[in-house]
Amino acid sequence: MQQVGKPVTGRDFIGREKELALLMEYMKMGQSVVLIAPRRFGKTSLVLEVLNRLKKQKYYTAFVDVFTNPILDLLSSEITEEVLKNHKLHKQFIAAKNSATALIQNLKLKAVLDDFQFIIGFADNTKNEWDLISESIDFVDAFSKKHNSKMICAYDEFGDIGKFDPKGNLVKLFRSKIQQHTHSTYIFSGSYESVMQNLFISNKSPFYRLARIIHLSYVEKEPLCNYLKKRFTQIKIKITKSYPEQIVEHTMGHPYYTQLAFQQSVLFHTFHGRLPDIDELIVQMLDVEKDYLEKVWEDISNSREYVHTLRAIAENGKNLYKRLKPKKINVARATKKLEGMGFLFRDNIRGWFISDPLFQQWIKKNI
Ligand SMILES: Nc1ncnc2c1ncn2[C@@H]1O[C@H](COP(=O)(O)OP(=O)(O)O)[C@@H](O)[C@H]1O
Ligand SMILES: [Mg+2]
Known part of the structure; x- marks a missing residue:
């Protein structure tokens, strides 16, 4: 059974056809977008799905999770790594990035280093972290330009950017660089809504009017019901016709809880030889999420x-x-x-x- 909690893409990605189409169109137009929703509404899944689809259409892509990078140097390194992935050079970079000699001697990296010397700075402990982030932000665009490609770059949990510098200078740096980029379009996604709102909607914010705002809500009920029917059938558990509908009614189309409800009803079935009724299911979900x-x-x-x-x-x-x-x-x-x-x-x-x-x-x- 598939694990509940990890972002989903491809065949596991349910519904959201409208949001997908809208995001794809914006990306192709070169219009950057902000995606806002509470935790577990499926932002990361949606962003990854969009990137995967665009990658198949020959776009360069990069996915940077701001939340999982505790210090600025690591964020810079992840940005650079994600860009290099488009030429399958990221492993070379990771293996060599702690030593200037290893970097310079790496034949596969040579062409990139000739054009983008800042990368050697990752091996240099004395290098200023602001220089590195600054160059990395621009690398996204410069690399794409160099190779005559269009880049779609996503910064996930972008609201977390404040942790690196509470004064907001990093946000200003991002803005001043990104608005000059000609070959890159951005998706900024985030969950703590008021932070995201302050970053993008407030007219005092440096990001004001830089990006279209999309609020992500629940997943449509019909595809969720069909998905549940299919999953129960696959594992040969008999359900009443209304069981999936009852689940989705109670989860309101919240994707995470719908997946959890499926998982927990199967678990209940294993131990009790029958499916839980909705009340029993909710008690069990409350216990799991306590x-x-x-x-x-x-x-x-x-x-x-x-x-x-x-x-x-x-x-x-x-x-x-x-x-x-x-x-x-x-x-x-x-x-x-x-x-x-x-x-x-x-x-x-x-x-x-x-x-x-x-x-x-x-x-x-x-x-
Ligand atoms: N479109 C979707 N189809 C199926 N399941 C989804 C979808 N979006 C989210 N989920 C479920 O919700 C969970 C949380 O999704 P995630 O993309 O990590 O949300 P967020 O980034 O908003 O916190 C996933 O582990 C998955 O089980
Ligand atoms: Mg996420």
Whole structure:
């Protein structure tokens, strides 16, 4: 059985045809894009799928995860490595990058080093880390230009960029370089929504108007249901016609929880010889996700305003002002903040609701 939690691509990638088509079109137009959604909504999967498809159409691609690189030198190195991958030179680079001699003596790297001497700087401990990141950011474009190719470069978890320099100079550096790039188009994706909003939507931000913004929501229910039917059939578990629909109804089309629901219902079947009903399934999912949900709660529950607001919305997203009046809560402020952090969505039918369907269940049960 496939592991739940890793990004998915290819045949495992479900739905999102519209988002895929839109992203592909923007990329081909040379229009950079920002992709914003809460954690586990499938940003990384979508980005990787887009890159894979464009790679097949002869685009150069690069995928850089800002979150997994704790220090600036490593980020620079990953950018460079991802660019070199397009010529299958990344392994040579990784093997040689700690020694200037090894780099220079590497025959396969010779042509690249002749054009892009900054790469030797990776072997030099005295080299300024700002010079390296600066050259690496430009390498994305310069390498593509040199080879007459178009580059699609994704910076995943870009909101994390602030950790390298809280003053925001790195963001400014990115902006000033990227806007001059002629052969590269960018996808910036991120989850902590207000950071991403501040980076790209605020008119004070250096990135203002540089990129189109796409908010990623749930996956369409129909392809998810079809996928579940197919998976249950594959492993020869009999289901009622409505079982996949019930699952997707409860996960609201949240891709991670839909995958988790499938996995956990199969597990339940193994131990009990039958499938769980939806309530049993949710209890089991809450148990599996207990640590994660507690941690999420811990991060926000120090604000009494958030606690009351989330608890009220977990029950029902309407008439909040009236219902929270006795608690003397600034509802407008609390909902706006929680929305900015990706916890809340809003629509005409439900009013406010909690974006993470399992977190909603958890709050109802525990708070
Ligand atoms: N389009 C999709 N089709 C099927 N499963 C998906 C899809 N998008 C996300 N998932 C599921 O959700 C999980 C989280 O996806 P990921 O791309 O890592 O999200 P994010 O980057 O937003 O945190 C994946 O492990 C996968 O199980
Ligand atoms: Mg991700």
